[in-house]
Amino acid sequence: MSKIIVEYAKCVECGACTAVCNTNALQLDASSWSLVYDKRKCTGCKLCIKACPLRAIRASAKLSSAAT
Ligand code: SF4
Numbered sequence: 203m204s205k206i207i208v209e210y211a212k213c214v215e216c217g218a219c220t221a222v223c224n225t226n227a228l229q230l231d232a233s234s235w236s237l238v239y240d241k242r243k244c245t246g247c248k249l250c251i252k253a254c255p256l257r258a259i260r261a262s263a264k265l266s267s268a269a270t
Protein backbone atom coordinates (compact mmCIF):
# COMPACT_ATOMS: atom_id res chain seq x y z
CA MET A 203 0.00 0.00 0.00
CA SER A 204 1.21 3.50 -0.78
CA LYS A 205 2.49 5.48 2.18
CA ILE A 206 2.14 8.79 0.46
CA ILE A 207 -0.27 10.21 -2.10
CA VAL A 208 0.97 12.47 -4.85
CA GLU A 209 -1.52 14.88 -6.35
CA TYR A 210 -0.08 15.00 -9.81
CA ALA A 211 -2.37 17.85 -10.85
CA LYS A 212 -0.54 20.13 -8.39
CA CYS A 213 2.97 18.87 -9.13
CA VAL A 214 5.26 21.09 -11.20
CA GLU A 215 8.16 18.59 -11.26
CA CYS A 216 10.43 20.92 -9.30
CA GLY A 217 12.48 18.07 -7.85
CA ALA A 218 12.39 19.23 -4.22
CA CYS A 219 10.88 15.95 -3.05
CA THR A 220 13.25 13.78 -5.06
CA ALA A 221 16.20 15.67 -3.58
CA VAL A 222 15.26 14.75 -0.01
CA CYS A 223 14.10 11.18 -0.62
CA ASN A 224 16.84 8.94 0.70
CA THR A 225 15.60 5.77 -0.93
CA ASN A 226 14.89 7.08 -4.44
CA ALA A 227 11.24 6.17 -4.02
CA LEU A 228 10.50 9.47 -5.72
CA GLN A 229 12.32 10.21 -8.93
CA LEU A 230 11.90 12.51 -11.88
CA ASP A 231 11.69 10.49 -15.05
CA ALA A 232 14.18 12.01 -17.46
CA SER A 233 12.36 11.09 -20.63
CA SER A 234 8.85 12.18 -19.71
CA TRP A 235 9.92 14.74 -17.05
CA SER A 236 7.26 13.45 -14.72
CA LEU A 237 7.37 12.41 -11.10
CA VAL A 238 7.49 8.66 -10.48
CA TYR A 239 6.68 7.13 -7.10
CA ASP A 240 7.77 3.60 -6.21
CA LYS A 241 5.88 2.58 -3.10
CA ARG A 242 8.10 -0.50 -2.60
CA LYS A 243 11.08 1.77 -1.88
CA CYS A 244 9.20 4.22 0.33
CA THR A 245 9.93 4.09 4.06
CA GLY A 246 7.22 6.58 5.00
CA CYS A 247 9.70 9.11 6.39
CA LYS A 248 7.53 12.04 5.20
CA LEU A 249 10.52 14.20 4.20
CA CYS A 250 8.99 14.69 0.77
CA ILE A 251 5.77 15.99 2.28
CA LYS A 252 7.67 18.70 4.13
CA ALA A 253 9.82 19.48 1.11
CA CYS A 254 7.05 20.06 -1.43
CA PRO A 255 6.40 23.79 -1.82
CA LEU A 256 3.04 23.16 -3.43
CA ARG A 257 1.78 20.61 -0.92
CA ALA A 258 1.26 18.14 -3.68
CA ILE A 259 2.19 15.22 -1.43
CA ARG A 260 0.29 14.05 1.59
CA ALA A 261 0.42 11.04 3.86
CA SER A 262 -1.91 8.21 3.02
CA ALA A 263 -4.60 7.39 5.55
CA LYS A 264 -2.62 4.38 6.67
CA LEU A 265 0.53 6.36 7.37
CA SER A 266 -1.33 9.18 9.10
CA SER A 267 -2.93 6.83 11.57
CA ALA A 268 0.19 4.74 12.14
CA ALA A 269 2.82 7.37 12.78
CA THR A 270 3.21 10.46 14.92
S1 SF4 B 1 8.03 9.33 2.55
FE1 SF4 B 1 10.30 9.36 2.57
S2 SF4 B 1 10.92 7.48 1.53
FE2 SF4 B 1 8.74 7.83 1.00
S3 SF4 B 1 8.81 8.96 -0.95
FE3 SF4 B 1 8.73 10.49 0.72
S4 SF4 B 1 10.90 11.04 1.16
FE4 SF4 B 1 10.87 9.10 -0.04
Ligand code: SF4
Nearest residue numbers: 213214216217219254
Ligand atom coordinates in the same frame (compact mmCIF):
# COMPACT_ATOMS: atom_id res chain seq x y z
S1 SF4 C 1 8.27 18.75 -4.47
FE1 SF4 C 1 6.07 18.75 -4.98
S2 SF4 C 1 5.92 19.99 -6.87
FE2 SF4 C 1 8.08 19.43 -6.61
S3 SF4 C 1 8.34 17.52 -7.80
FE3 SF4 C 1 7.82 16.92 -5.70
S4 SF4 C 1 5.57 16.66 -5.65
FE4 SF4 C 1 6.11 17.84 -7.51
